[in-house]
Amino acid sequence: MQDEVGSRWSDEAELVRRAQAGDETAFGMLIDRHQGIALRTATLMAGNASDAEDATQTAFAKAFFALGRFRPGAPFRPWLLRIVVNEARNQRRSGARRASLALRAFEAGRATDVSAPSAERTLLERERAHSLVDALNELPDRERDVLACRYLLGLTEQETATTLKLRLATVRSRRTRALKRRRTQLGADDD
Amino acid sequence: MTELERRLEALASELAYPQADLRLRPRVRSLIVEQRQRRRRRRRGLLLALAFSAALLATVLAVPQARSALGRLLDVGAERVQVVKRVRPASQRLVPPGELVSLAAAQRRAGFRILLLRRASPPAAAYLAETESGALVTVVYQPRRPIWLSEFRAHGLAPVASKQTEQYSSVQLLSLNGRPAIWLGKAHLFSYLDSSGERLVAHLRLAAKTLVWQRPPLTLRLEGRLSQAQALRLARRVH
Numbered sequence: 483m484q485d486e487v488g489s490r491w492s493d494e495a496e497l498v499r500r501a502q503a504g505d506e507t508a509f510g511m512l513i514d515r516h517q518g519i520a521l522r523t524a525t526l527m528a529g530n531a532s533d534a535e536d537a538t539q540t541a542f543a544k545a546f547f548a549l550g551r552f553r554p555g556a557p558f559r560p561w562l563l564r565i566v567v568n569e570a571r572n573q574r575r576s577g578a579r580r581a582s583l584a585l586r587a588f589e590a591g592r593a594t595d596v597s598a599p600s601a602e603r604t605l606l607e608r609e610r611a612h613s614l615v616d617a618l619n620e621l622p623d624r625e626r627d628v629l630a631c632r633y634l635l636g637l638t639e640q641e642t643a644t645t646l647k648l649r650l651a652t653v654r655s656r657r658t659r660a661l662k663r664r665r666t667q668l669g670a671d672d673d
Numbered sequence: 674m675t676e677l678e679r680r681l682e683a684l685a686s687e688l689a690y691p692q693a694d695l696r697l698r699p700r701v702r703s704l705i706v707e708q709r710q711r712r713r714r715r716r717r718g719l720l721l722a723l724a725f726s727a728a729l730l731a732t733v734l735a736v737p738q739a740r741s742a743l744g745r746l747l748d749v750g751a752e753r754v755q756v757v758k759r760v761r762p763a764s765q766r767l768v769p770p771g772e773l774v775s776l777a778a779a780q781r782r783a784g785f786r787i788l789l790l791r792r793a794s795p796p797a798a799a800y801l802a803e804t805e806s807g808a809l810v811t812v813v814y815q816p817r818r819p820i821w822l823s824e825f826r827a828h829g830l831a832p833v834a835s836k837q838t839e840q841y842s843s844v845q846l847l848s849l850n851g852r853p854a855i856w857l858g859k860a861h862l863f864s865y866l867d868s869s870g871e872r873l874v875a876h877l878r879l880a881a882k883t884l885v886w887q888r889p890p891l892t893l894r895l896e897g898r899l900s901q902a903q904a905l906r907l908a909r910r911v912h
Contacts, residue, residue, distance in 0.1 A: 502784075506705075510698045517697050522690050531691040539697065543704035547712075550784040550826065551807045584689045611687050614680055633681035634688065665677055 498558050502549045509549075513542055516559060519635060520566045523645070526583065526630040527570035537570040544569065560637070560644035567627075567645055583615050583630075617664050625660035628653055769811035769821055771802025776812070783808040785826050785891060790814060791910045820897035822911065826890050845901070847884075849908055854886035856901050884908055 494515070500508035520541065524534035545565050552561055618626055631642040632653075643653045779799040780787050784807050789796065797816040802809045809825040845856040883896040884904040893911060895904050 506702065510702070513698050513701055525688075525690050531689075535691055539700050539704055542697070542701040543708055546701070546705050547708065552784075553782055610680070611684055614684055615688075629681060633678060634685045636682070636685065661675070661677060665675075 494558055495555070498549070498552065499554065501546070502552065502554075509546055512558070512562075516562055517542075519559070520562065523563050523566045523631075523635060524570040526634060527567050527627065528573045529583075533573040534570060537573045538566060541566040541569040557641070557644075560641040563637075563641075563645040564647060583618055614664075621660055621663065625656050625663070628656040629660050632657060769800040769802075769813065769823065771800040771809060771811065774799055774801045779808075779810050779812075783810050783824075785824075787812065788822075788824060788888070788891065788893065788911050790822060790907060791912050793910070815897075818898060820895065820899065820907070823894040823896070824891050826892075847886075847901075847905070849884075849886045849905065850888070852887050854884060854908075856904065857883045857885070858901065 494512075497508045497512050497515075501512060517538065520538045521534060524537040524541070525531060528534045528537050541562070545562050548565065552558070618629065621629070627646055628642060628648075631637045631645055632639070637645060639650060639653050639657075642648075643650045646653070648656075774782070776787070776796055776799045779801045782801055787799075787810055789812065793814055796812045796814055797819075798813040800811040800813070802811075807826050809823060811821050811823040814820045814822065845858065847854040847856055882899055882901075882904070883894055884899075884901070885892065885894050886908060887893070888911075893908070895908055895911075897904075899907070
């Protein structure tokens with residue numbers, strides 16, 4: 483496993499090195515590798531799919547021209563996501579919108595094809611997910627962004643700090659504050 | 674991990690995201706091509722503006738009465754020279770901006786090939802600072818009577834580093850290898866934009882006599898207790 487991670491890492495470092503030397507095919511492979519998380523990040527920060535797609539494309543193009551500034555050996559993903567976040571925030575500002583999360587369309591089959599108690603449970607879970615999304619949407623942007631990176635994107639604290647251009651201590655304090663706030667709002671069943 | 678944190682993680686799979694677009698690669702590629710063309714046009718504009726600025730500065734310096742009436746800026750590559758009424762007080766810094774690194778480390782992190790003085794003893798030290806445009810590398814020669822060779826890459830129109838001087842007579846427009854160069858014959862204020870590009874950082878210092886010139890894509894500065902002729906001779910040995 484360690485070898486696999488190590489190999490993937492060195493493989494990525496090699497792709498970045500080639501892209502820095504102007505190899506567009508290598509950069510294309512980096513796009514393929516990171517487009518999923520880049521698009522999810524942009525969606526969480528911009529708040530809607532159309533802005534997120536524009537922001538992701540522009541961010542990749544900007545990343546290409548900024549590769550000269552990328553420090554060899556540093557992790558590529560948070561560096562890229564930082565550009566994506568900036569671009570998505572620009573889109574959000576230019577549209578004078580506030581980002582809000584949304585659940586994906588309800589798949590009715592998931593509730594009706596199964597037995598009644600399970601269907602009930604699915605609906606209940608759905609209801610709880612809605613409450614959580616509403617609660618997240620009410621958070622100040624800076625706290626919500628930290629929770630989004632940590633839990634919805636699954637980034638580490640260090641990656642979150644780099645992505646949001648924050649100090650590690652700030653990431654921790656915002657996360658703690660936001661969780662405390664949500665816990666109070668969502669009731670005692672959270673812990 | 675608390676229940677709330679677990680629920681947040683589980684929520685990730687329930688959120689509405691656009692489908693990862695398999696055509697993203699060609700769309701990014703066309704954006705890159707478009708931006709390249711725009712940058713090329715901007716660079717051409719920059720060269721024209723530079724030629725115009727050089728002519729303007731020469732005129733301003735030649736006619737004393739016109740000096741106060743005309744603009745007081747001249748950009749060479751990523752460096753801007755500004756003639757002001759009064760230079761803000763600053764401490765005389767004895768070390769270049771940035772962190773002390775080995776020449777090999779500076780080369781790894783610079784993002785461009787560092788140019789060195791030919792036919793000179795090996796550099797005594799190297800410093801690397803992050804600027805809006807990337808790395809600013811300063812190679813130090815002759816520790817007893819230091820000569821600093823600073824190099825950074827010019828991107829776009831915005832100057833990355835700036836110099837302020839009070840005396841017009843101390844600014845001279847020169848030509849080096851067929852490109853415009855500037856000689857600053859008096860101590861002046863030196864500053865640069867940090868890596869976020871948002872503000873001038875506090876690395877302000879009074880610089881010694883300095884020659885600034887371009888070797889695309891780099892802007893170079895040679896600084897030390899040098900006469901103009903010495904500086905030009907050394908600059909021709911930079912490769």
